[in-house]
Structures are given as C-alpha cells and as structure tokens.
Amino acid sequence: MADKTYPAQRHAVKTFSKLIELLPTTEQTKPQIILLAGEVTPFRNDTDREMPFRQESNFFYLSGCRVPGSYLLLAFQNGTSMENNPSSHLFIPKAELADIMWSVPPPSLEKAAATHDVTRVDHPTALPDAIQELVKAFPGALVHTLPTSNLFPTIPSQYTAPFLAGNVHVTEDYLLTALHRARLTKDAEEIELIRRANQISSRAHETVMRVLGQGVRGLIKPGKGAGTERPLLPSEWLIQKEAEAEALFVASCRREGAEHQAYLPIVAASTRASTLHYCCNDREFSWGPVGPNDHKNCNDLAHNHERVLDPQVLLIDAGCEWKCYAADITRTMPVGNGGKFTAEARAIYELVLEMQRLSFEALKPGLHWDAIQFICHRTLVRGFQRLGIFKTPNSPNSGSWNSEEAILASGISAAFFPHGVGHSLGMDVHDVPSASKPEKNDTIKGIELGHESFYTYLRLRLPLEEGMVVTVEPGIYFSPHLLAPVRDSKHIDQEVLKRYESVGGVRIEDVVLITKDGFENLTTVRSDTEWVEKVCSGEI
Numbered sequence: 001m002a003d004k005t006y007p008a009q010r011h012a013v014k015t016f017s018k019l020i021e022l023l024p025t026t027e028q029t030k031p032q033i034i035l036l037a038g039e040v041t042p043f044r045n046d047t048d049r050e051m052p053f054r055q056e057s058n059f060f061y062l063s064g065c066r067v068p069g070s071y072l073l074l075a076f077q078n079g080t081s082m083e084n085n086p087s088s089h090l091f092i093p094k095a096e097l098a099d100i101m102w103s104v105p106p107p108s109l110e111k112a113a114a115t116h117d118v119t120r121v122d123h124p125t126a127l128p129d130a131i132q133e134l135v136k137a138f139p140g141a142l143v144h145t146l147p148t149s150n151l152f153p154t155i156p157s158q159y160t161a162p163f164l165a166g167n168v169h170v171t172e173d174y175l176l177t178a179l180h181r182a183r184l185t186k187d188a189e190e191i192e193l194i195r196r197a198n199q200i201s202s203r204a205h206e207t208v209m210r211v212l213g214q215g216v217r218g219l220i221k222p223g224k225g226a227g228t229e230r231p232l233l234p235s236e237w238l239i240q241k242e243a244e245a246e247a248l249f250v251a252s253c254r255r256e257g258a259e260h261q262a263y264l265p266i267v268a269a270s271t272r273a274s275t276l277h278y279c280c281n282d283r284e285f286s287w288g289p290v291g292p293n294d295h296k297n298c299n300d301l302a303h304n305h306e307r308v309l310d311p312q313v314l315l316i317d318a319g320c321e322w323k324c325y326a327a328d329i330t331r332t333m334p335v336g337n338g339g340k341f342t343a344e345a346r347a348i349y350e351l352v353l354e355m356q357r358l359s360f361e362a363l364k365p366g367l368h369w370d371a372i373q374f375i376c377h378r379t380l381v382r383g384f385q386r387l388g389i390f391k392t393p394n395s396p397n398s399g400s401w402n403s404e405e406a407i408l409a410s411g412i413s414a415a416f417f418p419h420g421v422g423h424s425l426g427m428d429v430h431d432v433p434s435a436s437k438p439e440k441n442d443t444i445k446g447i448e449l450g451h452e453s454f455y456t457y458l459r460l461r462l463p464l465e466e467g468m469v470v471t472v473e474p475g476i477y478f479s480p481h482l483l484a485p486v487r488d489s490k491h492i493d494q495e496v497l498k499r500y501e502s503v504g505g506v507r508i509e510d511v512v513l514i515t516k517d518g519f520e521n522l523t524t525v526r527s528d529t530e531w532v533e534k535v536c537s538g539e540i
Contacts, residue, residue: 006064006323007189008117011182012086015062016076019144019178031077031138034175035131035145035160036062037153038070050103054260056153057427058146058179060324062088064116067106069093071127071159072118075134075141088118091127128162135166143168144175180435183426185467190426191513193325194469195522197258198511201319201327202525204252206535208245208316209333213538215239216339242267242281245316253320262326262429265318269335273315273505274479276419285335286310309336313345315507319429326429328471329523330509331532339537341529345503348476350529351383352506355474359421363512363519369460369470373421374449376474377413378404384416388496395493407491411451415482420458422471425511431469436460464514469522473509478502 012034020028038059042051055066063072071091076082092112095105106112113121122130134141143163146152163170186194214220215238222236239245246267253261264279270286272278287307314335319327332349334341341349355376362375381404384390390412391402400406407413424431436459443462455461460470478501486492510523526532534540 005189006117007187008062008064009086009088010187011061012074012076012088013084015178015182016074016083016086018181019174020078022174022178023142027142029078031075031141033076033134033138033141033143034062034072034074035143035155035163036072036074037155038063038065038072039068039153041068052260054321055324057183057324058176059153060427061179061183063090063118065090065092065112065118066324067092067112069106069124071124071155073127073130073134075138077138088120089130090116090118090121091124091130092121094123094125127159131159131162132166135162135168141168143170144178145170145172146176147172177434180432183432184424184435185465186426186469186513187467190325191469191522193323194327194425194511194513197262197320197322197325197327198329198522199524200253200256200258200322201329202523203256204249204318204320205316205329205331205525207252208239208248209331209532209535211237211248212239212314212333212335212536213339213540215538216536217538219538241284242269242272242314245314246281246318249316249318258320258322260321262319262321262328266316266330267318268315268505270310270312271478271502271504273313273332273503273507274477274482275505276475276477285314286312311335311337311342311345313341313349313504313506315505317507317509319511324427326425326427326431327523328425328429328473328509328511329525330473330475330507331525331527332506332508333532333536335536339539340533342503344500345506346529347387348500348503348506349508351380351387352474352476352508353527353529354383355379355476356472356508356510356527359472359474360512360519360521363464363472363514365464365466365514365516368443368463369422370444370449370455370458372472373454373458376417376421377450377454378408380413380417380474380476381407384413387500388493389500390491391493402491408450410489410491411453412486412489412491414451414453414456415486416476416478417474418457418477418479418482419475420455420460422473422509423459425469425471430459433459436462438462466514466516468514469511470514471509471511473507475505475507477505477507479505 036059039056041053044051053068073089074086076086093106099105109121220238226232226236246265266279267281268278312335313332315332317330319329358375358379359372385392390407391398393400393402424436441461508527510521512519512521
C-alpha cells in the first residue's frame, strides 16, 4: 500500500513553505493546519460493483497512502521545530469482517505506521478528537482544505464540525495553489517513479511495434484448431484493429506490475490519427483488395490471406502509472506497405522529428516554454515550404506575403499543429494545471512569439526550472475540420496539400526531466525513422 521511502514528510514541508508564501503577512506566523480526505472506492452508478480505485493525487503527495477512505491531518508553525518537522497524522479505515471476506482489507495500524512516512496512524474514529487536540494546542490556527468541489473527495461535516465549534478559521483559498506549486518540480524519489513508468510504457510501445513486424514477416501463425476449436493464444494474435493494439499495450504494462493507465490510451489508425484525443479505439485498420502478388511480402497481415492493408500510420499515445506517477508517450508507426512509411508519411514523420529535436536542443532552465512552442511552429513552416505545402516568395504568382515570417504571423500553422508542444507531468498526466498555467502570469508579459493562436491550448506557460518534468510532443495533423477554414489560403498550395492529407496525423512524444544544464530523456523507446521502420517491418 505504501513505501517508507516515499518522502511524504518532505513534501509536507515543501507544501507548507509554498502555503506561507501565499498567505497575507498577518497570517504567516499563525499555526497552519491541513485536513485532507483521500479517495474512496467508486461504484458504478447505483450498483455495488466496484470500479478501479486510484488515490487522489494531492492526498498521496502528502501521505504516500493508497488506502481508500483515509484522512490526513497536518500541523505546522513557522519559527518552531514544526517548521522542518510538521506533525502528520494519518487515519486509515479499520478492517471489518466484510472487508476481509470480499476484498483485500486495509493494513493494521502497526503495519501502516511502518510503511508510511507519517508521525502517527489511527482509525478515522479518532479524527474528531485529534482535531480538538490541535484546536486547543494551536489557538488562532488557520485550517486549510481543498476546494469544495466534485473534483476532490468530500470531507464529512462530522470532521469539520470541531473546527467550527472552536471558532477556527477554515479556508479553501490557498491549499490547492500551494500543492500545485510544490508538485511543479520533482524530487529524486518522484523522478525514479516517473522513470519506471516510462520504462514500462516504452517497452509496451516497442512490443506493439514488434508484433506488427512479426505479422509483416509472416511469423505469427495459428496452430491447429486456432480460432475454431479453441481460442487464439497470445502468440497467435495479429494486430488488425485499434483495439487489438490497445489490448497488447495494456497487457504489456500490466504484466510488469502497472495497475493503471495514466489516461485512456489513444490508438488511432489511418486518417483517424488527425483526432488529437481519439480514445474510442474501436475501428479496424484501413484495408484494400488483395493484389495477385501481395502474399509475397506478407502484406496482408491476415491469417486467411483474403485482404491487404492499405498503407497508413498507427498513432499510439499511451502510458501507464507506477505508484501514482505517470508516463505519457506517443509513437507513430507504419502499417501496411511492408511496415514502411509512404513517401508522404515519411516526410511528415521526419519533420515532426525535426520539431522535437530542435525543441530538445533548446531545453534548459530559464527558457520560457512559449519559446519551445514557437520553435515548433517555425520549424513546421520551414518544413512545409520545403515540401511545397506552403508557398514561398519564389512560388508562381507569389511574393513577400509568402515569406516565412509572413506565414508565421498569419497563424495558419495552427491549423496543422493546433495543440501545445507539451505539459507538466507527474502524478497526473496533465499535472498541476493551476501552477503550470496560472491565471495571473507575469512571465508572458511583453513576449510576442508568433500568432496568439499558437498558445491557445498550451498547458504550460512558464520559464523552465530544474526538476520540472515535461512532455515534448510536437505533431502535424491533416484534420478536415481544422483545414476547412484555410482551404482558400493564399499561403497553401492546395494540390500539394492533397497528396499529404491521407497521412492523417503524426505525433512523437517523450517525457523529459529538466536538469541543471539541459534535460534528460526519461522515455527509452526509440523514434528514429530507420529503427521504427526496421522494427515495424520485422527486419530487426
């Protein structure tokens, strides 16, 4: 349920420090108390069928506890021994007979105390008395809770009543912001958990690629009676549908001990790769008729050799969690065409790789994330001009209005790269939103980098800091909905564009740690074109 090495006490100190910074000066010397409720096991609608439990992120950050139905009570005061050693009182449910009969019961108090970095462990029945003790010991204390919202677990009134009875000021104005600011940079223990999630997820991405490659080579053969007298075994599975690729990815993660996916996997084949958060994953690959010679390179990928795959991409954006910490990886791979990209898909893929490579080269503490977004748009514009999708001043009947700077100023590249280049990542895949993109943001004043539409969906708008973990995920998409408004643009050669629209979309995403001198890539699965094609064609 927990690991004593998880630094919950250090996280409490960091959170209280951020909390004090947010308080009015008159409140900073007062004792500070935090009361949090953990998540409970959810049930499907009005039934008794359990749904997967996952601890609320802020609760886990301060407790390291993954026991459903728990509570946490913290106390801190500046200028005392509690400044560096806050009291942390964890309350976990008592194991009842029904718990033992139906499911895995919560740990004993003794075991929980040995496995959690807290001061004391009790059952929730002791919480009201513990609150009353704090109220008496720290008169004038300020009590902090998370906002009252369906986004966070509810604290029952029986636990807040002692505060109200003691005329104690309870506020929800500061805690969430303080927690998000504390979680924005990661410590060594958190980084190792994120690293593990990325290693598992990287292997899962490669597993899918290699099974695709085995199918191209005809190495996946059904045994006697497979699919008729008995089910297909995993060694006989081909990937012919989005759902089959998803199933293999999730199974690979689960086999390595990952309990959850960090988000719903996005597995989009063919032109569906142009939908950014396509997560229904319910369609077959794009198929065409079988030609007389298609069997020679096993391009059919079907056991019955009755149909052949159209050349297409398969975009998989998926990552697991490891002990509440996320991975977020996207790989785009060739399907059909013998496991090789078409000329158009390869050109777009390599342009996206270039967008990511130039982003990597710029990463360092102090650089504003907006600059990375702009690098990607400038790289896209230059690449599209090389490919002929965007016109240049030297194109027929063209002029200075098709210069690189003019096209950037128009914002038209946002039709092909509409989302942000990346976001904070930690316990949540789109981590700490209020700290990553604060409502009041003095860091972007006076910064003018291209068209304002470049930043509409950018989830991180801060200078980079050492210890931040972010994704770098440029992409290029040919979405009919996004292209409709620019069909008559003077910047686009529509005939050239038509040749690329069948690509659908390409995204490449890695998770990186910002270090003192640059970055470390925590994603281990490769993305270089030659390697991807060799794996997906079964050559290696």
